[in-house]
Structures are given as structure tokens and as C-alpha cells.
Amino acid sequence: MNLSDQLSLTAIDNLSKTAYVFNGEETNYQTLEGQVTKFASSLKDLGYKKGDHIALIVGNTPHFIIGMYGAMRLGLTVIPINPIYTADEIAYIINNGDVKGVITLDVLMEKFEKMEKLIPNVEHYIVGETSPAYDVNQSSLSEKAFSFAKLVQAGSLELDRPTLYDHDTAVILYTSGTTGKPKGAMLTHKNLYSNASDVAEYLQIGANDRVIAALPMFHVFCLTVALNAPLVNGATVLIVPKFSPDAVFEITKDFNATVFAGVPTMYNYLLQYPNKEMKDFSSIRLCISGGASMPVALLEKFEEQFNVRVSEGYGLSEASPVTCFNPLNRSRKAGSIGTSILNVENKVVDELGNEVSPNEVGELIVKGPNVMKGYYKMPEETTASIKDDWLYTGDMARKDEDGYFYIVDRKKDLVLVGGYNVYPREVEEVLYSHNSISEVAVIGVPDPNLGEVVIAFVVATDDSVTEEELMKLSKDKLAKYKVPKEIRFLDELPKNTTGKILRRSLKDQLASQQ
DSSP states (O other): OOHHHHHHHHHHHOTTSEEEEETTEEEEHHHHHHHHHHHHHHHHHTTOOTTOEEEEEOOSSHHHHHHHHHHHHTTOEEEEOOTTSOHHHHHHHHHHTTOOEEEEEGGGHHHHHHTGGGOTTOOEEEEEOSSTTOOGGGSTTTTTEEEHHHHHHHOOSOOOOOOOOTTSEEEEEEOOOTTSSOOEEEEEHHHHHHHHHHHHHHTTOOTTOEEEEOSOTTSHHIIIIIIIHHHHTTOEEEEOSSOOHHHHHHHHHHHTOOEEEEOHHHHHHHHHOSOTTTOOOTTOOEEEEOSSOOOHHHHHHHHHHHTOOEEEEEEOGGGSSEEEEOOTTSOOOTTOOBEEOTTOEEEEEOTTSOBOOTTOOEEEEEESTTSOSEETTOHHHHHHHEETTEEEEEEEEEEOTTSOEEEEEEGGGOEEETTEEEOHHHHHHHHHTSTTEEEEEEEEEEETTTEEEEEEEEEESSTTOOHHHHHHHHHHHSOGGGSOSEEEEOSSOOBOTTOOBOHHHHHHHHHHHO
């Protein structure tokens, strides 16, 4: 089974059921199924065939759903890309990914007009109109440009579908590339379908659920948890074009949303939102957190404020992405990423690959039908990451006696102070426990005597908070070598488009000041 065929089956049983909501307008499964087939038909008429690569650069819009499912229905490999990437970043992915066509929006066409020479192999630009005034014929790329809406309208409902095999590459997700050029994780039809269906079952997402898609759809967290998993079981996807507390609370109220998925930063913004009349999550039965470790203090405050359970999980692009979630039928352990989901095995190992004892820290490795087939055109990196079918995540973790896993930190973020291991999250949790601290990031910086020392960056909600006060808190709660050498106050911390705090940017800022 694959996502495209499953959508067809879901549509048969839910023809009039709302599949997605965008800008207040509801689209049912029968209409979505027709849009997907007709778009695939038009792609075929343009000369696309199974195995071709097509980039999807559209943000949170119906174009993403129709574009991805339509391309997959024809057997194409879809490469989602962050729309706010620079021209050089987009060009690298398009060229490295052997992209034949680009699905984008009218508001982004000026960018592609300027970078045409950087991506000479792109044959078509399929442009989704956000304004009725836009005309693809007025673009300097008009010979290659086609209207998304007109392709859907002109397509046929009669489509000779190619056979899709489990091992065929459905999507290539390019990782953030914090340590070099981005790597393209090849996810197969089996990878995506298995993870979507297993997540839907594990989190009990059914036809009566209305799931908020406020995370970026191009990111694997949203792609699986807030898009594919709901569509697999006939739920409704509530599309939020761009995250804001206003938008989330409004769509929750208007459509009685039942599930919200977000990263910790989003929960912090929702918690800090000043308009008390709008802060209503009473229809929400489940909140899902991922993308980064959620501070325990934030989790507990959010649950108390909104009277809703927050289930923290874990995943990575290379695993489609979910490997762990706090189970709904057992206790939720604050600070834990939960237990292994259905059909997925997680293990904590030492440097030799041997499983460690309970509560001992080691590297988290993953095995299951969700693990990627490899990195695109990078066999050496693939071999280094996948050993005996186990994916080595690069995350340091531990497992308790009940089988619950805890992410200690990224292996690359480990700070070595005088030979002692300091995991940034442990220090961050202490600082987060202060009532006036809303954001924290801890990094290690070179030190001539100790090798590295700890520096903390914080965002305070109260101007009266001092470094001395936070230092005292740290000294009371942490061993001496873990205490920050310095605590710096910022108005906000640097984040990527999913709201994940970027420690690398903080390191770069410090380096430039020295």
C-alpha cells in the first residue's frame, strides 16, 4: 500500500467528508481525490513519467497536498523545499536533486526569474495562483510556466496509473545541513505509508478528528503527523498558512479542532499569548510535541493552563520521521519521548554498538519499515548512518526500566568541560525552571584551560531578572563544572522555520564577536 492509493480508498468511504480546510473553505474527499488525479494526468501530458523528480515549494496551501499526492500518483519523486531559502540554497537542492520541474506560487516567481541561470535543467514551473490578478504569461519564464489551477481543471479523471513498488522513492527530504551541504534522505512509499498509518493508529487519529497543520508542510514532522496520518484515516486537516497564536486559537474555535502538533517554541508562544478570551483549547483532546526536547517546566505549565495532555515524541527525517511517542494508554512521563511506536524498534548503544543498561547514556539507533533507503547520491554517508539495518541517529539518549526513552542531547552538541560531559539540555532545564525565563539555549565554547565552558542564552519575561540570580539557581541545582560561565540575555533566540532553536547561530555570533 502507498499514500496515493490509500487516499483513493479513503475517498470512496468518505466522499462528502471534509478532507481539508483552507482560509475558511472546506474541500471534501471526493473533490480532493479528483484534484489529485487530474493534476497527475496533466503532469503526464507535460511529459512527466515515473522516476522523474519534481520540487514542491509552496508553503502551507492546498497546492502542497494536491501537488505532492498528484506527483506521487504518477510515480514521481517529490522534493519539498523551504520557500524562504535563499536562491543559492534552493539552487543547490534543485541541482543536486536532479529536479525536472518546480511547483511553486506566484509570489515566489520573481525569485525564480532571477535565479533562472542557476537552475538551467528545470523544464517547467507550475505556478499556484494566490491572487486572481496573476498571469503566468507575463512572467519572463512564460515559455516554461503553467497555471496550477488550469492544469488541475484541464486534467482527466481517467489516468493509467503506474505500478508503485514499496521500495520506489516517493520523497527526498533534504536535511538542514548544519555541518555542511544538505543531504537528501530518500523515503520510499513503504517508509511514508507505514509511518503515517502507524502514527495514526498509535495516536488514535480517526475520521472524527480535525488536526491543525500549523507546522511547515515541507518539514517531515508536519508532513507525517499533521497531513499524511490524518488523510490515511479520513480525518480533516485544518491548514494554517503561517503559525501564529491568533491563527491557531481562531481555527481551533471555528472548526472544533481536536489535535494540535507543534514544536516547543509554538507551545511557549501559545502559553504566553496575552488575549485570554482567545485562549481556548477546550475542543483539543491531544497536543503533540516534537522537533526538539520540550522543557518539563513548559510542558507542565501548558497542561495546567489548557487542561490538555501534551504527548511528546521523537523523530528524524531519515526515519519518516516518528520512532517514539508517549503512549495514550499508559502514563505520560514528563521529559520522556515515550516508547517505541508500532513496528519500530529503538535501542540505546555504546560506541561499539552494544546495547547499554537501563538509564545509561548512549546513542539512539532505530530500526523499522520507516527507515530511509539512504542519502541521494551519497553512498558513503549512507553506509556511515545505516549499519545492519539500524539507523544511527546521532542523538544521545537513555531508556528507563519501563521502556521509556529520554533524549539527553545531540551527540554533536555535547560540551566537554575539563573531561566531564555536559549535556546542554540538563542546564537548560534548570534555567527553564525559573518562572520568568521563556527561552533558553546552552552551548559550549572553546576554553584554553578546560577545553570548553558552558555559555547560556536566555529570554526573560521580566526585566528585573539578573545574571546573578540565574547563576545562583544554577549553582544550587548543578555540579560546578555544569554551571554556565556566562549567561547572556537576548530579546529572542534564533530559530529555523519550524521554530527550532539554532545553537549553531549562537556559536557563530560568539565567534564573530571575538
